Amino acid sequence: MTSPMYMFSIRELAYIRSLEKGRPLYSVLRGLADGEYEECFDMFLRERCRDFLDSLDSFRMDSVTMTIGELISSIYDTTDFISVMQLYSDGEKKRANLRALIQYAQSYEESAAFEGSGGLGGFLRHLDKVMENGDYAQGKVAASSGDYVSVLTLHRSKGLEFPFVFIAETSTKFQYDSDIVMCSSDGRAGYILYDPKIYRKYRTFQQSILASEEERDTRSEEMRLLYVGLTRAKQKLFVDLKCGEKAMKRVRSKLESCIINDGDISEIVAEADYFSDWIWAALMHHSDFSAIAEKLGLTEAGESVPDVRCEEKLFDCVFAENISPVYIDRDEAAEKTTADEAVYTELEELVSDSYDRTLSETPAKLSVTEITKKLKQESDNFDYKLKRPRFITGSGKLTGSERGTAIHTFFQYCDFDNAQADVSAEIEAVAKRGFITSAQADVISPDKASAFFASGLYKRIRAAGDKVWREKKFMVAVADLDIGSDALDQLKKSDGMIKGIMDLVFEEDDGLIIVDYKSDRGASAKALSERYRMQLTLYKAAAELTMHKKVKAAYLYSFELKKEIEVSLN
Numbered sequence: 257m258t259s260p261m262y263m264f265s266i267r268e269l270a271y272i273r274s275l276e277k278g279r280p281l282y283s284v285l286r287g288l289a290d291g292e293y294e295e296c297f298d299m300f301l302r303e304r305c306r307d308f309l310d311s312l313d314s315f316r317m318d319s320v321t322m323t324i325g326e327l328i329s330s331i332y333d334t335t336d337f338i339s340v341m342q343l344y345s346d347g348e349k350k351r352a353n354l355r356a357l358i359q360y361a362q363s364y365e366e367s368a369a370f371e372g373s374g375g376l377g378g379f380l381r382h383l384d385k386v387m388e389n390g391d392y393a394q395g396k397v398a399a400s401s402g403d404y405v406s407v408l409t410l411h412r413s414k415g416l417e418f419p420f421v422f423i424a425e426t427s428t429k430f431q432y433d434s435d436i437v438m439c440s441s442d443g444r445a446g447y448i449l450y451d452p453k454i455y456r457k458y459r460t461f462q463q464s465i466l467a468s469e470e471e472r473d474t475r476s477e478e479m480r481l482l483y484v485g486l487t488r489a490k491q492k493l494f495v496d497l498k499c500g501e502k503a504m505k506r507v508r509s510k511l512e513s514c515i516i517n518d519g520d521i522s523e524i525v526a527e528a529d530y531f532s533d534w535i536w537a538a539l540m541h542h543s544d545f546s547a548i549a550e551k552l553g554l555t556e557a558g559e560s561v562p563d564v565r566c567e568e569k570l571f572d573c574v575f576a577e578n579i580s581p582v583y584i585d586r587d588e589a590a591e592k593t594t595a596d597e598a599v600y601t602e603l604e605e606l607v608s609d610s611y612d613r614t615l616s617e618t619p620a621k622l623s624v625t626e627i628t629k630k631l632k633q634e635s636d637n638f639d640y641k642l643k644r645p646r647f648i649t650g651s652g653k654l655t656g657s658e659r660g661t662a663i664h665t666f667f668q669y670c671d672f673d674n675a676q677a678d679v680s681a682e683i684e685a686v687a688k689r690g691f692i693t694s695a696q697a698d699v700i701s702p703d704k705a706s707a708f709f710a711s712g713l714y715k716r717i718r719a720a721g722d723k724v725w726r727e728k729k730f731m732v733a734v735a736d737l738d739i740g741s742d743a744l745d746q747l748k749k750s751d752g753m754i755k756g757i758m759d760l761v762f763e764e765d766d767g768l769i770i771v772d773y774k775s776d777r778g779a780s781a782k783a784l785s786e787r788y789r790m791q792l793t794l795y796k797a798a799a800e801l802t803m804h805k806k807v808k809a810a811y812l813y814s815f816e817l818k819k820e821i822e823v824s825l826n
Contacts, residue, residue, distance in 0.1 A: 261335040262308050268301060285309060311335070324361040324379050329491065338419075355419065355490060360386075410481040413488050421489035424496045426531040427503060430478050438466040475528060482531050497532055499552055507536050508554055514540050654699050660775035662696035663815060664759065666705070667773060668727050672718070676709040707818035713771065713811060716764070723763040730798045731755040737797040758795050767808030770795050774814050781821045784812055792823050 257264040275293045276284050287293060289306040296302065311334060318327050332338050332354065341350040364379050406418070436448045446463030450456075459467075486493060497503075510524050510533065517523055521537040528534050539545055549555045654662065666683060669691040675682040679702040687697040708714055717724055734754050760771040770792060774784060792810040799807050812821040 257308065260340045261331075261337055262304070264304070264308075271301075272305070319376050324365055324376055325358050327376070328358050328361055332491075351419075358490070410485045414484055416488060417490050418488055419491045420494070421485070421492075422494045422496065423485045423531075426496055426535060427498045428531075429529050430474050432467070432474055433470045438463055438470065440466055440469070475526075478531070479534065482534065495535060497535060503532070504552060504554065506533075507552075510536055511540065511549070511554060654695060656775070656777065658696075659699045662692055663700050663705070663775055664773055665692050665696070666700055667708075667759070672709070672714075675705065676714075679705045679709070701815075704815045704818060708813060708815070711813070711818075711820055713813060713820040716769070717760070717762050717771075720762040720764060725761045726759070728758040728761045728799075729756075730758070730802050732798050732801050736801055737794070738800070739793060739797045754794070754798070756795065756798065758799065761799060761803075763805065764808070767806045768799055768803065770799060770807060770810040771820075772810070772812050774812050775816065776814070777816050779814075779816075781814070781817060781819070784814060784817075785821055785823045788812055789823055789825070793825050796825055 257269065258266065272284055272288060273281060275288065275296065279287075284293075285305050286309065288296060288302055289309050291302075314334070315327065315331060318330055322330065338351050338354055341347050341354065344350055360383070361379060364382055368375075368378060408416070438446045444462065444466060446466040447460050448463055449458045449460060451458065486495075513523055514521055514537070519541075521540060524533060524537040528537070539548060542548070546555070666686055669686050669689070670682050671685075674685070683692075683697050683700050683702065683705070686692055687694055692700075731753055737754070758770055759773045762769055762771070772788065772792060772795070774788070776784060776787075779787070792812075796807045796810055799805075807825075810823050810825055812823060813819075814821060
C-alpha cells in the first residue's frame with residue numbers, strides 16, 4: 257500500500273489501523289471501503305481503499321486465468337508502475353529490473369511446464385530461493401533506453417529489444433532484381449534479349465525462371481525481417497497500416513482472393529509485394545475481421561465476411577474514435593511567433609527547478625568515517641587509493657588497511673601492563689586468545705608498539721588510573737552535535753544518527769583527552785593533523801554530548817612516526 261503503486265502514507269495506515277485495533281487490517285480496509293466506520297469523514301481515503309481492494313480482487317482473478325508473465329504485465333499496465341519508476345534518479349535501472357522480472361517469470365514457466373510444476377506460489381518460492389542465493393541478475397539498461405526515440409532499420413534491430421516498438425512503412429514495395437543479365441549462385445544465367453528491328457525486349461525462359469526464384473528468395477528474406485520487427489517489442493507493438501482509398505482497393509482484391517479460395521490465404525502470402533499484404537492476410541483470419549472490414553468500408557453495415565474462417569483471436573480489436581488528422585502548413589509553421597514572456601518565465605522555472613535530494617538520500621545512520629570521506633570528496637584534496645590486483649590477493653601479504661586493523665585490534669585487547677613489559681609476548685598472547693590471526697600478529701612491529709608504551713602520552717594514560725575507556729562507542733543525533741560545518745548543517749536538518757568508535761579516551765583533572773591510533777605511511781605530522789581534524793572534531797562533539805564532560809585535547813598517535821600529534825580543534 258505504501259509502494260508507488262498506491263502511495264498510502266504511514267499516517268494514513270496508522271489512522272486506518274486505529275479505527276479498530278483488534279480487527280485485522282485487511283478487514284478494516286474492507287469495512288472502510290464498504291461504508292463502515294462512520295467516524296471517518298475522509299471520503300477520498302474511502303475511495304482509495306476501495307480502488308486498492310478492487311485492483312487486488314482483479315489481480316487475484318487474473319492470477320487464475322493468466323500466465324505469470326501476463327499477470328505481472330497486467331499489474332504494470334494497470335498501476336502504471338513502470339512509468340512511475342521513471343521519476344526516480346535511477347529510474348532506468350529500476351525499469352530494467354521490472355522488465356527483467358517478466359523475463360524471469362517467462363523462463364520459470366517454461367521450465368516449470370517441462371517439470372510439471374509451477375504456479376504463482378511456486379514462482380514466489382523460486383524468487384525467494386534466487387534472492388537467497390544471490391543469483392538474481394540485475395536488469396540491463398540498454399543504450400537505447402534513454403528519453404528519446406531510436407529510428408532503426410529492421411536489419412539494425414536484430415538482437416535488440418525495446419518496451420515499445422512502432423513498425424512503419426509497411427506499404428513500401430519489395431525491391432526485386434530486374435537486371436538484364438541475372439546469375440544464380442549455382443552458375444545459371446538468364447538474359448533479356450533485345451530486337452533492334454522492332455525495338456522490343458524479350459525475356460528468355462531462363463531469365464523468367466531466375467526472376468521467379470529471385471522474387472521467392474526476396475519474399476523469404478522480407479518475411480524474416482518482418483518477423484524480426486514484430487518480435488522486438490517487450491510490452492507493446494504498433495504497426496502502421498495505410499487505410500486510404502488505394503490501399504483499401506488492394507485489400508479488397510486480397511479479400512476476394514481469400515473468399516474464392518475458401519478462406520485459404522496461402523496465395524496471398526505467396527504473392528505478397530508488401531509487408532501490409534501479410535498483415536492483412538493474418539487479420540482476415542481474426543475473429544473480429546467482420547467488424548474491421550465494416551469499419552474500413554470493405555463490407556456493408558451488418559454484412560459479415562463470407563467463407564472466411566475467422567477463428568483465431570490472438571489479440572483484442574479496439575477502435576479509436578474521433579481522431580482527426582492535423583495538417584500543418586509549412587509556410588505557416590515557419591513563421592516566427594513571439595512567446596508570452598510570463599508563460600515562458602513560468603515554464604522556465606518549472607523546468608529548471610530541481611529537488612534537493614540531500615536528506616532523502618542520506619542514510620538514517622552515518623558513521624564518522626563516512627562523513628569524513630564525504631567531506632574529503634567535496635574538498636579540493638583528493639586521496640586516491642588503488643585497489644590491490646587480484647594476483648596479489650592470494651600471496652598471503654596483508655594490505656595497508658589490513659595491517660592497520662591488526663595493530664588497532666591488538667591495542668584494543670592487549671593488557672597494557674604486560675605489553676609495556678614484553679610487547680612480543682603480549683602479541684602472541686592476544687593471538688592465542690583468538691583476537692588476531694597469526695598473519696596479523698606477524699605484521700605487528702614490536703618496535704613500533706614499544707614506542708607507544710615509552711611515550712609521554714602513555715604515561716598520562718597510566719596516570720589516569722581507572723578513568724580510561726578503550727573502544728568507546730557512541731551513537732548520537734546529528735542535530736544534537738554542537739559543531740559548525742556546512743556539510744553537517746545540511747545533515748542537521750534531518751533526523752539521522754551518527755555513530756562511531758573512539759580508540760581511547762581518558763580523563764584528567766581538567767577534562768577528557770581523545771586518542772586515535774593511525775598507521776598511515778609516508779605522511780608527515782602536519783598532513784595527518786589536517787587529514788583527521790574533522791574526524792577528531794566529530795569525536796570531540798560526540799564525547800562531550802554523551803559523557804557530559806569537556807574535551808580539552810585530542811591526539812593522533814602515529815605508529816609510523818612513533819609519536820603523538822596534538823590536533824587543534826578550535
